[in-house]
Amino acid sequence: MKALVLSGRSGTSPRPLPAVAEGRPGPDAGKPVLFDVLEGIADAGILDVGIVLGEGADEVRAAVGDGARFGVSITYLPQHRPLGPAHALRCARDWLGEDDFVTLSADTFVPGGIGEQVEDFRTRRPAAQAAADRPGVYFFTEAVHRAADATPDALPGESGLPDVLRWLAGQGLEVVPDGGLPTAGAAGRGGPQIRP
DSSP: OEEEEETTSSSOOSSSSSSTTTTOOOGTTTTHHHHHHHHHHHHTTTTEEEEEETTBHHHHHHHHHTTTGGGGGEEEOOSSSOOOOHEEEHHHHHHHTOOOOEEEEOOOOOOOOOOHHHHHHHHHOOOOEEEETTTTEEEETHHHHHHHHHHHHOTTTTOOOOHOOOOOOOOHHOOOSSSSOOOOGGGGSSOOOOOO
């Protein structure tokens, strides 16, 4: 399994190295959230990490380096225009190959990490799964590449991921819902629905 981190407007992250996150403990208040993200990925046993770079690419490269200090190996994947997560997935396609992966934004602080969610995904292995109690953390199989190809680029301020998830569910593939995700069962009733 790999991890794909969306940084610097490659997904929805407004800055390449945000240091403010809701729920983060006080002593780490000035530490870039991206560092927490990388440490959480390593703690979950995922060592191969791709960072999709948009704005602030040089800042991220200088801060993260090869990833060794976080216990991971980093591959940098350029995204020259901020066209949303579906476009970021297309930019990362060759690197991702047929591997399952988790995707997170560089500004998503995840208290407690993602280890349990990684194991749950590996056990269930749906086409897409949102991590319970971990907003912004999604797991995908290689089926997502077809969905990303079929999904238009997002406009500024749009996520793009709901369209990817709708496409997967609309193809009859299993999408494990959590919060705002479509349910696979909805696919046969006029298309998948996004719950508020």
